[in-house]
Amino acid sequence: MTWDFSNQTAIVTGAAGGIGRAVSLGLAHAGAFVVVADMDRDGGETTVRQITDAGGAATFVETDVTDPAAHEAYLSAARAQGGGVDIFMNNAGWQGDVAPIADYPLDVFDKVMAVNVRGVFLGLRAVLPVMTAQGRGAVVNTASLGSYVGTRNLAPYIASKHAVMGLTKTAALEVARKGVRVNAVCPGPVDTEMLRDIEAGQSPEDAEALRKKRASSIPDGRYADAQEVADLMLYLVSDKSRHITGQGIHINGGSYAI
């Protein structure tokens, strides 16, 4: 499907790589101006360069989503375009350590919650008033298959992604009559840096073997790539999904059917 987001402004957090970069490129390709927000300056600037090299328009804003002021900074960059904020991909996330609950470091638990729950909450808190004031807008939070099922040794990450669904549903209800939709994507394993870090933690001796085994346990036999998740996100912020809100949409090759 070909999308048209021309004359729209989008903000993407966690846009320095993986899913966030893929969706930033997709939005820009479809004509949106993209505010690339991430704490990783090199990666974020690379995303902007890839967009502009392809003829699109974007700017980078160094953003730590745990900091309320950072959300105001990317909003200012979006508003500097002269319009409102049409699209918000509330996507930044961090996996934390791989360890059983009994051994899990408390400071890492706090950091996972700060990025994945506080960060998503602060994003909604900053962007939703702008969208409701203009009477239009679409938000996608990046949740996970782990928003619905557990994974051993990733308790804070899994708990945080369950929380993202709670935020998604609540936010959707609060703005449903104000022209704004809020949904979440819930990917199974996606072939990104984050997943490789998780696999290295789960199987330091042979992450590649774990990877093959896990991929073969997925009904369609493989991981998603970031582009496939980005395509779903584009659908969810397009007018084609105008009656969809408050949902977590699964993309996992059939894993949730098992």
Ligand SMILES: NC(=O)c1ccc[n+]([C@@H]2O[C@H](COP(=O)([O-])OP(=O)(O)OC[C@H]3O[C@@H](n4cnc5c(N)ncnc54)[C@H](O)[C@@H]3O)[C@@H](O)[C@H]2O)c1
């Ligand atoms: N890869 C998977 O298998 C998978 C599956 C389900 C959900 N997700 C979710 O997808 C989203 C994107 O992850 P990805 O797989 O593309 O991994 P990734 O590591 O490539 O991307 C995560 C991005 O978030 C950024 N980030 C981390 N902490 C931040 C902070 N405090 N402030 C701003 N930016 C921060 C990182 O710099 C990075 O660019 C995450 O929310 C992740 O939890 C990933």
